[in-house]
Amino acid sequence: xxxxVLILGATGRFGRNAALAFRNAGWxxxxxxxxxxxxxxxxxxxxxxxNGWNPPYPDWAGLVPGLHQQVxxxxxxxxATVLVPxxxxxxxxxxxxxxxxxxxxxxxxPLGRVRIEMEEAYRRSTARTIILRAGDFIDxxxxxxxxxxxxxxxxAKGRLVYPGNPDIPHAWAYLPDLVRVAVLLAxxxxxxxxxxxxxxxxxxxxxSQFAHALSKVTGQDISVKPMHWWPLKLARPFWxxxxxxxxxxxxxxxxxxxxxxxxxxxxxxxxxxxxxxxxCSAIPTQLVAPSPAIxxxxxxxxxxxxx
Numbered sequence: 595x596x597x598x599v600l601i602l603g604a605t606g607r608f609g610r611n612a613a614l615a616f617r618n619a620g621w622x623x624x625x626x627x628x629x630x631x632x633x634x635x636x637x638x639x640x641x642x643x644x645n646g647w648n649p650p651y652p653d654w655a656g657l658v659p660g661l662h663q664q665v666x667x668x669x670x671x672x673x674a675t676v677l678v679p680x681x682x683x684x685x686x687x688x689x690x691x692x693x694x695x696x697x698x699x700x701x702x703x704p705l706g707r708v709r710i711e712m713e714e715a716y717r718r719s720t721a722r723t724i725i726l727r728a729g730d731f732i733d734x735x736x737x738x739x740x741x742x743x744x745x746x747x748x749x750a751k752g753r754l755v756y757p758g759n760p761d762i763p764h765a766w767a768y769l770p771d772l773v774r775v776a777v778l779l780a781x782x783x784x785x786x787x788x789x790x791x792x793x794x795x796x797x798x799x800x801x802s803q804f805a806h807a808l809s810k811v812t813g814q815d816i817s818v819k820p821m822h823w824w825p826l827k828l829a830r831p832f833w834x835x836x837x838x839x840x841x842x843x844x845x846x847x848x849x850x851x852x853x854x855x856x857x858x859x860x861x862x863x864x865x866x867x868x869x870x871x872x873x874c875s876a877i878p879t880q881l882v883a884p885s886p887a888i889x890x891x892x893x894x895x896x897x898x899x900x901x
Contacts (some may be wrong), residue, residue, distance in 0.1 A: 692852060734876060765796070779860070
């Protein structure tokens with residue numbers, strides 16, 4: 595009998611990719627529709643609940659605690675495992691790296707505190723919980739993240755617009771890989787601790803390394819152009835999102851990476867798509883150089899994605 599998963603936030607970045615990955619793995623996938631469904635009813639009989647609900651930053655403080663408390667209550671009542679896409683906000687700029695499951699949660703900023711309190715609610719509960727923690731996303735289509743909305747907006751002009759210091763490492767996750775890991779962890783859920791914090795290493799790249807990788811897949815020299823933050827400062831009085839984007843600016847100034855040791859211990863082989871292949875799927879098709887699968891640029895041969 596197929597296992598069943600309820601996807602909350604199925605139209606969002608993580609939810610959309612997760613629904614596809616679970617379906618491809620043979621699961622019965624149910625997408626929650628807030629306009630017509632009730633969580634208590636839809637969660638009945640579900641083996642796993644993927645909690646991809648992610649309100650806009652300005653609404654986090656008001657909505658995140660209540661939304662997750664609803665999921666915790668339903669999971670405790672039904673016995674379903676909750677899989678939550680975690681982020682790096684909980685650590686703060688002073689936490690020593692590489693960041694792993696035991697790294698202290700030292701964030702002091704408002705968004706970081708919301709995430710800390712949300713995760714602690716799961717930890718205190720009796721709900722079986724998997725926190726799958728990752729850095730910034732690389733998606734297969736434009737989905738309003740840093741990569742597609744800011745960084746590659748001038749790619750056709752040969753520029754990577756970078757929000758931080760291009761010489762420090764930053765954590766990235768290719769969403770198809772991340773959700774394949776989500777499926778594998780869901781299938782091992784009964785072998786995991788009741789509360790399981792699993793960092794996904796993904797790619798650790800400086801801005802300069804990112805530009806070099808994009809040069810390979812586009813066939814043109816990509817230079818790094820610093821992103822200007824002053825428009826966000828000017829917009830802060832009029833645009834609620836601006837203050838929160840500025841609040842998280844430190845992640846572009848603090849070198850960080852996620853430690854994938856625990857995930858490797860759990861799974862053995864961790865799905866990992868070659869960076870070149872991931873970038874080919876993430877940038878506009880017209881910007882990909884001809885025949886990237888057989889072209890060697892700068893000594894690097896593009897490899898097919900892992901199956």
